Every structure is written in structure tokens, then in C-alpha cells.
Amino acid sequence: MPTYIRQQVEFVRGEGALLWDSDGNEYLDMLAGIAVDNAGHCHPAVVEAVTEQVARLIHVSNLFYTEPGIKLAEFLSESSLGGPVFLTNSGAEANEAAIKLARRCKPGGNFVVLDGAFHGRTLGALSATPQPAKQQPFEPLIPGFSSVAPEPQLLVDAIDERTAAVLIEPIQGEGGVHVMPEELLLAARNACDRHAALLIFDEVQCGAGRTGSLWAYQQTGVTPDVITLAKGAGGGLPVGALVARPGLSDGLRAGDHGSTFAGGPVISAGALAALGVVSDPTLLATVSRNGERLRDGLAAIRGVTEVRGRGLMVGADIEGSAPDAVAVALAEERIVINATGPNTLRFVPPLVINDAQIDDAIERLARVIA
Ligand SMILES: Cc1ncc(COP(=O)(O)O)c(C=O)c1O
Numbered sequence: 288m289p290t291y292i293r294q295q296v297e298f299v300r301g302e303g304a305l306l307w308d309s310d311g312n313e314y315l316d317m318l319a320g321i322a323v324d325n326a327g328h329c330h331p332a333v334v335e336a337v338t339e340q341v342a343r344l345i346h347v348s349n350l351f352y353t354e355p356g357i358k359l360a361e362f363l364s365e366s367s368l369g370g371p372v373f374l375t376n377s378g379a380e381a382n383e384a385a386i387k388l389a390r391r392c393k394p395g396g397n398f399v400v401l402d403g404a405f406h407g408r409t410l411g412a413l414s415a416t417p418q419p420a421k422q423q424p425f426e427p428l429i430p431g432f433s434s435v436a437p438e439p440q441l442l443v444d445a446i447d448e449r450t451a452a453v454l455i456e457p458i459q460g461e462g463g464v465h466v467m468p469e470e471l472l473l474a475a476r477n478a479c480d481r482h483a484a485l486l487i488f489d490e491v492q493c494g495a496g497r498t499g500s501l502w503a504y505q506q507t508g509v510t511p512d513v514i515t516l517a518k519g520a521g522g523g524l525p526v527g528a529l530v531a532r533p534g535l536s537d538g539l540r541a542g543d544h545g546s547t548f549a550g551g552p553v554i555s556a557g558a559l560a561a562l563g564v565v566s567d568p569t570l571l572a573t574v575s576r577n578g579e580r581l582r583d584g585l586a587a588i589r590g591v592t593e594v595r596g597r598g599l600m601v602g603a604d605i606e607g608s609a610p611d612a613v614a615v616a617l618a619e620e621r622i623v624i625n626a627t628g629p630n631t632l633r634f635v636p637p638l639v640i641n642d643a644q645i646d647d648a649i650e651r652l653a654r655v656i657a
Pocket residue numbers: 377378379380382405406407408456460461489490491492493517518
């Protein structure tokens with residue numbers, strides 16, 4: 288099915304923040320497979336963990352335990368909210384699990400999401416993604432979802448005793464890289480507490496070290512009840528998860544939910560290795576520093592009208608059409624990048640990118656945009 292609009296490039300090899308195409312051209316990667324290759328392309332620790340595990344045991348199903356699956360769940364829980372984990376194969380599936388958990392906790396309950404949000408393309412996650420172009424062809428969607436502008440009072444007014452959960456990306460990614468203000472997150476926390484609703488943070492894009500802390504909520508003054516994650520947590524392998532606070536340990540019961548492949552030993556071994564890389568405090572400090580360097584450099588380019596973001600999750604609005612700039616950058620300056628809207632360029636490079644590569648990316652882009 289022609290669902291993807293692809294660039295005319297075939298990549299054959301990657302290392303760190305670099306990619307090579309089938310003609311041998313080298314590219315600087317500012318996309319990381321859409322915020323996935325956080326540990327860098329083909330990180331030796333990920334390659335070794337996967338290679339070792341794939342030769343030992345590939346699949347047995349969730350009817351049994353495997354050591355990598357247990358260790359992955361333990362790491363995710365201990366590094367974040369400390370409660371139960373449900374492993375999935377993707378971000379949309381993690382959000383589906385969160386939606387089911389919230390309905391289980393408050394039967395028949397409703398969901399509040401924010402304008403501009405993106406939570407995935409399966410029908411539940413799509414119902415939580417208030418974008419007419421994505422939703423309308425697939426209506427009727429799941430009832431019980433409403434969206435409000437990201438204003439504290441509007442959000443508080445939308446939450447009541449029928450609300451099962453409020454679903455928020457702490458930094459909206461697909462919507463154009465918008466950092467949700469702390470007062471909005473706090474207002475959501477308080478209103479959820481008042482009405483016994485779950486506060487769910489979708490960290491699928493902004494998690495796994497992307498913003499300079501392992502999980503994005505750790506840089507806010509707000510602790511959610513549930514986080515969902517995927518993308519960068521797997522080092523390029525299809526991993527997702529829901530992590531809840533300890534009080535929700537019997538939220539989903541035996542037989543309520545499942546997935547044949549999820550948490551399999553090979554992807555779990557790879558994810559553990561990738562998470563080991565991106566949770567390193569030295570790397571996380573570098574992510575914050577390099578994020579600032581990137582934002583400062585972009586803001587100084589003529590033609591860039593606004594720069595937003597945190598850590599290495601950055602959006603830059605440009606005059607003219609962002610998709611055109613992307614095409615030129617790819618073709619002439621050998622930069623891998625994408626746009627999240629008509630005039631926003633998104634920068635989500637591998638977190639192992641170094642400062643010289645950041646400067647190089649800024650120079651190349653300045654030649655395209657200025
Ligand atoms: C915030 C957020 N949630 C969910 C998803 C869906 O993830 P997946 O494509 O792995 O299903 C995405 C994907 O871009 C995302 O950015």
C-alpha cells in the first residue's frame with residue numbers, strides 16, 4: 288500500500304550519527320529513524336546483545352518467562368514510576384494498553400487529550416489524536432474522547448468525575464515540537480487527583496534520554512500515574528511499554544490484554560543494551576549541552592523564525608516550506624531530516640552526536656535555508 292511518501296534514497300549502513308546510501312554517500316542524521324536510534328546507529332552494545340541472544344533463544348511467547356524480558360521490565364519500572372509494566376511492540380500499542388488500563392480503572396470513563404497531540408494510528412490511539420485529516424477517513428472512531436487547547440483552565444474545565452484519563456505528550460512531537468508548560472502539567476495533575484482520573488504521559492517520542500533526562504517527566508515538577516514509551520527505548524528494535532505507579536498493580540488483570548511478540552527475548556536484550564547507553568549520566572548531560580548548542584545555532588540562521596524544544600528534541604520554524612528545505616538538505620547537503628508541518632523542521636538526532644557534528648549540521652542547514 289502506498290502509505291509512505293519516501294525520499295529517493297536507499298540507506299545501506301549506519302554508525303553513530305552517520306548513514307551511508309547505496310551509492311556510498313555519507314549523510315549526517317538529524318532524524319534518527321524518527322527519534323528511534325537514540326543510542327546511535329548500530330551501537331556495539333546493542334549489536335552484541337542482539338547477536339548473542341538471537342543465537343540462544345528467539346521466541347517462546349508470554350506464557351513463559353525469559354531473563355531479558357524480566358530484566359527489561361525491571362529496568363523500565365525502576366528507572367521511572369516503580370510500578371507494573373506492560374511490554375508492547377510499538378508506541379501506538381503502548382497507548383492502546385494505557386487506554387484499556389484507564390477504562391478498567393474507571394469503567395465507561397472518558398478521555399481528555401490536547402489539541403495538536405499525536406498518540407498513534409491504531410483506532411484507540413487515533414481516537415486520541417485530534418487531527419481531522421488523520422481521523423476523518425476512519426470514522427466512526429472510539430467514543431469518549433475530547434480535546435482541548437493546551438491552556439490550564441480549559442484543561443481543568445474539561446476534566447470531571449467521568450474522566451478516566453488525561454493523555455498528554457510532555458513535549459508534542461508530531462504536532463511541531465511544542466514543550467507543554469509546567470503549569471499546564473500541574474493543573475492536569477491536580478484535576479486528575481480531584482476526579483480520580485489517571486494522568487498518562489506519552490513519552491514515546493520525548494522519552495529514552497531524548498530531552499537530557501531518561502524520562503521527560505523527570506525534568507518537570509509533575510509525576511504522572513502512567514508513562515507510555517517506545518521509539519528510542521529499543522535502539523531501533525520494535526519495543527514499547529506502559530509503566531504505571533505501584534498502586535496500579537492490579538489495573539489490568541489476567542486475560543485482559545496481551546500480545547504474542549511483545550517483550551520477546553531478542554528485542555528485550557537489545558532494548559536493555561540501548562537503555563543502558565541512553566541512561567548514562569554523562570551522555571544525558573551532553574544531550575542537554577548539545578541541545579542548547581543546536582538551538583542557539585539554529586536561532587542564528589537567517590530564515591529561522593522560532594526555535595523550540597528541550598535536549599535533542601528541537602523544532603525550528605522556517606520561512607517558506609519546510610518539506611522543500613528537507614528535500615534540498617537531503618539531496619545536496621547530505622543531511623537526513625524531516626518536517627513536522629508546513630514550516631517546522633524537526634531535529635531528533637542520535638543522542639551520541641558530537642558537538643562538531645552539530646556545528647556541521649547547522650552550517651549545512653544554513654546553506655539550505657538562509
Ligand atoms: C508521541 C507519540 N506517541 C505515539 C506514537 C506512535 O508510535 P508508533 O509509531 O511506534 O506506533 C508516536 C509516533 O510518532 C509518537 O510520536
